[in-house]
Amino acid sequence: MVRWEPGTRERLQAAALDLFVSRGYDRTTAADIAQAVGLTERTFFRHFADKREVLFGGQELLEQAVLDGIAAAAPDASPLETVQAALEALAPHFPAERRPLSGRRQTIVAENPALRERELLKSAGLATSIAAALRARGVPEVTARLAAGSGVAVFGVAIGVWVAEGEERSFLDIQREVWEELVAMTAVSR
Amino acid sequence: MVRWEPGTRERLQAAALDLFVSRGYDRTTAADIAQAVGLTERTFFRHFADKREVLFGGQELLEQAVLDGIAAAAPDASPLETVQAALEALAPHFPAERRPLSGRRQTIVAENPALRERELLKSAGLATSIAAALRARGVPEVTARLAAGSGVAVFGVAIGVWVAEGEERSFLDIQREVWEELVAMTAVSR
Numbered sequence: 098m099v100r101w102e103p104g105t106r107e108r109l110q111a112a113a114l115d116l117f118v119s120r121g122y123d124r125t126t127a128a129d130i131a132q133a134v135g136l137t138e139r140t141f142f143r144h145f146a147d148k149r150e151v152l153f154g155g156q157e158l159l160e161q162a163v164l165d166g167i168a169a170a171a172p173d174a175s176p177l178e179t180v181q182a183a184l185e186a187l188a189p190h191f192p193a194e195r196r197p198l199s200g201r202r203q204t205i206v207a208e209n210p211a212l213r214e215r216e217l218l219k220s221a222g223l224a225t226s227i228a229a230a231l232r233a234r235g236v237p238e239v240t241a242r243l244a245a246g247s248g249v250a251v252f253g254v255a256i257g258v259w260v261a262e263g264e265e266r267s268f269l270d271i272q273r274e275v276w277e278e279l280v281a282m283t284a285v286s287r
Numbered sequence: 288m289v290r291w292e293p294g295t296r297e298r299l300q301a302a303a304l305d306l307f308v309s310r311g312y313d314r315t316t317a318a319d320i321a322q323a324v325g326l327t328e329r330t331f332f333r334h335f336a337d338k339r340e341v342l343f344g345g346q347e348l349l350e351q352a353v354l355d356g357i358a359a360a361a362p363d364a365s366p367l368e369t370v371q372a373a374l375e376a377l378a379p380h381f382p383a384e385r386r387p388l389s390g391r392r393q394t395i396v397a398e399n400p401a402l403r404e405r406e407l408l409k410s411a412g413l414a415t416s417i418a419a420a421l422r423a424r425g426v427p428e429v430t431a432r433l434a435a436g437s438g439v440a441v442f443g444v445a446i447g448v449w450v451a452e453g454e455e456r457s458f459l460d461i462q463r464e465v466w467e468e469l470v471a472m473t474a475v476s477r
Contacts, residue, residue, distance in 0.1 A: 239465060243469050275433070278429055280474075283469060
């Protein structure tokens with residue numbers, strides 16, 4: 098019988114990120130991570146398929162949250178308002194207490210070409226899913242792809258700002274400012 | 288002595304795209320491509336490092352053209368105007384007579400997951416290069432990343448529209464319309 102251990106996944110994740118930073122991602126094994134929190138490798142694999150999933154495991158949840166947000170948007174919302182509202186719904190996933198972990202994750206991914214590729218492909222996949230969800234609401238192809246691409250760009254830039262050393266604003270505030278920057282930037286060019 | 292054969296690269300490229308479509312990318316070899324135009328495999332490898340380069344070989348030229356365009360932009364151009372002008376300079380690379388070849392290329396890349404990944408990574412690399420070129424002109428980080436991401440999104444959407452079955456507008460006209468759509472889309476959300 099497997100006993101339910103509250104917070105085990107989070108403890109493994111925190112230990113993994115610490116080891117990835119201190120020892121290097123490639124030189125850290127699942128056994129190392131489990132050992133760091135006094136657990137067995139087998140326990141690690143009950144929570145994660147592999148060590149890469151420690152970094153990317155939560156992204157399906159984020160994608161689903163965005164798609165749910167699009168489905169729930171007011172029928173008369175513009176395509177960009179729809180994407181914006183859906184991305185605002187992500188804020189609870191990025192509370193202040195997660196900022197140090199997210200920052201470590203960004204550093205590890207940025208430093209490893211294979212992880213960086215995976216991150217880019219995940220972002221592209223998110224944009225494709227958002228565009229499909231917009232098309233399902235009757236948004237024309239070109240608008241759907243632009244709105245999806247803009248949304249993913251804003252989200253990516255906002256995450257980067259949020260985890261920067263010394264940053265103290267909330268993820269929600271930062272993401273709103275990046276949206277405003279996008280709107281201001283395009284307004285200048287008309 | 289290697290004799291200069293005008294148009295050899297173009298003939299190899301056209302034959303390769305035909306074979307990739309009819310026989311499948313994975314089942315086509317460099318020797319097949321060379322043979323289709325009455326040349327040796329060795330000649331193929333004088334023009335392309337491998338068969339994948341037939342699909343991606345021109346992209347360094349495009350990236351350099353965009354970066355040259357950014358460097359040449361008026362000092363008082365806004366970040367988005369700078370990117371827009373640089374992308375307009377790409378139009379000569381997409382004349383009407385290349386549309387069928389480009390369309391075949393898009394189809395092949397879209398159908399092969401490994402090629403699709405490579406295409407996404409190339410796009411992401413282009414966005415990174417554009418953002419760096421904007422930062423070198425004094426554009427702040429967030430604006431540079433958003434303008435670069437928007438430009439690459441517009442370019443990608445414009446290419447997709449341009450190669451669509453039955454499309455007859457020029458690449459330049461289409462890309463301008465996609466830019467206008469981006470501006471209109473963000474204007475609605477203010």
